[in-house]
Amino acid sequence: MDQTPPVLSITDLVTGYGTSTSVLDHVDLAVRPGTVVAVLGSNGAGKSTLLRAISGTLGMHGGAIRSGSIEFEGQALHKLAPAAITRAGIVQSPEGRQVFGRMTVEENLAVGGLTTPRPRRSASRDRVMDLFPRLAERSKQRAGLLSGGEQQMLAIGRALMAEPKVLLLDEPSLGLAPLLIDQIGQIVTTINSQGTPVVLVEQNAAMALRVAHDAVALEVGRVAIRGTAAELAGSDAVKALYLGGHGGTDHGDDENTGDDTDHQRRTGRPTLSRWTR
Amino acid sequence: MTTLLQLTVNGAGRGAVYALLALGFVIIFRATGVVNFAHGSLVLAGGYVAYRFSDQGFLVAGVAGVLTAGLLAVFIERVLVARSRNADPIALVLLTIGVDVIVTEEVARRLSTDAPFLRPPWAQEVLRFGEITVLVGQLVALGTGLVLIGALLALFRFTGWGLSMRAQAENREAAALMGVRNAQVTAAAWLVAGLLAGVAVLFLATPDFSGSGVSRATHFLALVAFPAAILGGLDSVFGAVVGGFVVGLTEAYAAQYIGFDFAKSAVFLVMLAVLVVRPSGLFGSVEVHRV
Numbered sequence: 001m002d003q004t005p006p007v008l009s010i011t012d013l014v015t016g017y018g019t020s021t022s023v024l025d026h027v028d029l030a031v032r033p034g035t036v037v038a039v040l041g042s043n044g045a046g047k048s049t050l051l052r053a054i055s056g057t058l059g060m061h062g063g064a065i066r067s068g069s070i071e072f073e074g075q076a077l078h079k080l081a082p083a084a085i086t087r088a089g090i091v092q093s094p095e096g097r098q099v100f101g102r103m104t105v106e107e108n109l110a111v112g113g114l115t116t117p118r119p120r121r122s123a124s125r126d127r128v129m130d131l132f133p134r135l136a137e138r139s140k141q142r143a144g145l146l147s148g149g150e151q152q153m154l155a156i157g158r159a160l161m162a163e164p165k166v167l168l169l170d171e172p173s174l175g176l177a178p179l180l181i182d183q184i185g186q187i188v189t190t191i192n193s194q195g196t197p198v199v200l201v202e203q204n205a206a207m208a209l210r211v212a213h214d215a216v217a218l219e220v221g222r223v224a225i226r227g228t229a230a231e232l233a234g235s236d237a238v239k240a241l242y243l244g245g246h247g248g249t250d251h252g253d254d255e256n257t258g259d260d261t262d263h264q265r266r267t268g269r270p271t272l273s274r275w276t277r
Numbered sequence: 278m279t280t281l282l283q284l285t286v287n288g289a290g291r292g293a294v295y296a297l298l299a300l301g302f303v304i305i306f307r308a309t310g311v312v313n314f315a316h317g318s319l320v321l322a323g324g325y326v327a328y329r330f331s332d333q334g335f336l337v338a339g340v341a342g343v344l345t346a347g348l349l350a351v352f353i354e355r356v357l358v359a360r361s362r363n364a365d366p367i368a369l370v371l372l373t374i375g376v377d378v379i380v381t382e383e384v385a386r387r388l389s390t391d392a393p394f395l396r397p398p399w400a401q402e403v404l405r406f407g408e409i410t411v412l413v414g415q416l417v418a419l420g421t422g423l424v425l426i427g428a429l430l431a432l433f434r435f436t437g438w439g440l441s442m443r444a445q446a447e448n449r450e451a452a453a454l455m456g457v458r459n460a461q462v463t464a465a466a467w468l469v470a471g472l473l474a475g476v477a478v479l480f481l482a483t484p485d486f487s488g489s490g491v492s493r494a495t496h497f498l499a500l501v502a503f504p505a506a507i508l509g510g511l512d513s514v515f516g517a518v519v520g521g522f523v524v525g526l527t528e529a530y531a532a533q534y535i536g537f538d539f540a541k542s543a544v545f546l547v548m549l550a551v552l553v554v555r556p557s558g559l560f561g562s563v564e565v566h567r568v
Contacts, residue, residue, distance in 0.1 A: 034311060055454055056453075057450055057453060057454065060449070060450050060453070081453075081458075082450075082453035083455060083456050083458040085461070086453075086454060086455060086456035087456050091455075091456075092453070094450065094451060094454055098448055098451040098454075099451075100443070100444050100447045100448060100451065100452075101447065102443075102447055102562065103443060103444065106444075111440050111441070111444040111452070111455050111457070112455050114437050114440065114441060114455065114456055114457065115455070115456035128564060156456065159454075159455075162455060162456060183355055190435050193560070216502055262285070
């Protein structure tokens with residue numbers, strides 16, 4: 001890896017929910033300019049907790065940052081409120097899409113664009129519509145009536161409306177058909193090639209490693225493996241754990257993108273391994 | 278036939294005022310997830326201040342009353358409700374009831390046995406159209422109500438605040454992730470709801486509207502707007518407007534055709550009937566709870 005200073009750096013981060021043991025246990029992560037960083041891991045590894053910590057929304061789930069720091073352009077993000085973090089340029093498309101179902105596609109995008117200066121909003125919107133022509137076709141529809149894939153596109157598009165300096169994507173492939181997953185992968189590449197660094201949290205390691213430059217694998221709240229995406233894709237451990245290889249234990253089969261719920265995450269244990277025991 | 282028409286106009290005037298109050302309930306519910314039982318006390322506090330300023334002319338008095346109600350609402354939200362954000366919703370409801378009792382009792386104590394009317398320039402004036410007699414106060418109420426309702430609906434649909442408000446009502450976390458400042462949006466919602474309550478009392482506490490001025494009876498009158506919000510659907514702005522008019526007209530018709538003392542009961546009976554058929558109200562979304 002080269003030595004350009006990272007745009008976003010997470011240092012020695014420890015988080016937890018309530019009084020339970022730590023969900024993230026001394027995690028470090030650096031996002032280099034212009035790159036895609038994949039964060040892999042099975043259910044309960046702490047992937048969404050990491051994104052919540054970055055976006056400042058842990059408190060909404062009864063969690064908190066216990067120690068460590070998150071810095072972006074010299075700003076300490078871990079001291080800011082969620083809205084301020086978004087306004088600083090770190091924008092998240094949350095797990096499970098969370099589009100505003102009772103609002104139209106157009107209105108969802110407008111909410112995303114609220115923090116963008118007015119003169120630039122239409123340019124943002126055009127960019128999103130270019131990227132997702134489906135959304136242009138459905139602009140007057142209620143978001144709740146869209147298909148899963150369309151909702152995912154809307155969730156990403158909504159985040160792009162805020163002109164992110166770093167885009168955080170939480171499991172964009174969740175629950176989507178393989179063809180759509182490929183499409184999401186291409187979209188991440190396109191967004192990144194237009195200059196936006198991306199943190200891509202994924203259970204689908206195959207897709208994530210295809211589009212990422214760097215990658216880490218979280219296991220029970222710790223960084224188990226880190227390196228370039230190519231290194232991880234070539235590593236036997238990653239193949240065994242996340243790519244459905246034949247390296248002993250077969251938990252973390254990447255075909256299985258089951259529900260990654262809060263509850264499972266809070267237990268701090270990967271769910272899939274439970275099935276295999 | 279003329280009676281019916283006359284009742285309809287007067288009922289619609291009352292309905293517009295109830296709609297303003299019901300809108301307040303709905304806006305606060307959507308912003309905070311709490312039914313604000315202190316709404317009646319906002320009405321009363323606004324009415325009391327308007328009465329205190331009444332020798333300055335109705336305009337000054339009205340503005341003072343409206344601002345009082347609005348600022349009191351913001352005070353309740355910022356100082357009390359916002360600090361207990363993670364409290365059980367039942368606890369928050371009890372909190373608003375507590376505020377309601379304190380404010381209402383304080384106003385009642387200051388007024389002692391008085392129940393002073395607010396007297397706008399049009400008080401007790403009537404207009405005659407052929408055989409129909411209409412109170413000017415009801416026409417002004419209807420006009421003011423419709424203008425404010427229209428302005429609010431436009432605000433919700435076309436402004437950034439409206440968008441933020443609707444986004445936050447649906448999904449607080451996703452809205453925050455889009456840069457919506459939850460605290461500001463919530464405080465603004467309470468402000469708007471309070472201002473509407475302040476406008477409502479300028480009609481409620483007049484001789485045209487009821488037999489009671491600024492008093493506990495007006496406070497009770499404000500509670501009649503509660504069924505309006507419920508039967509329209511607690512989370513539906515449009516429902517609140519419809520609910521307000523349903524309540525106003527029900528009251529007017531019931532008072533005429535069944536009996537004056539039955540009017541309030543009729544309102545609550547209609548609410549119960551609607552709830553039996555549609556438990557989430559006429560326009561409420563079926564699942565009100567956030568998933």
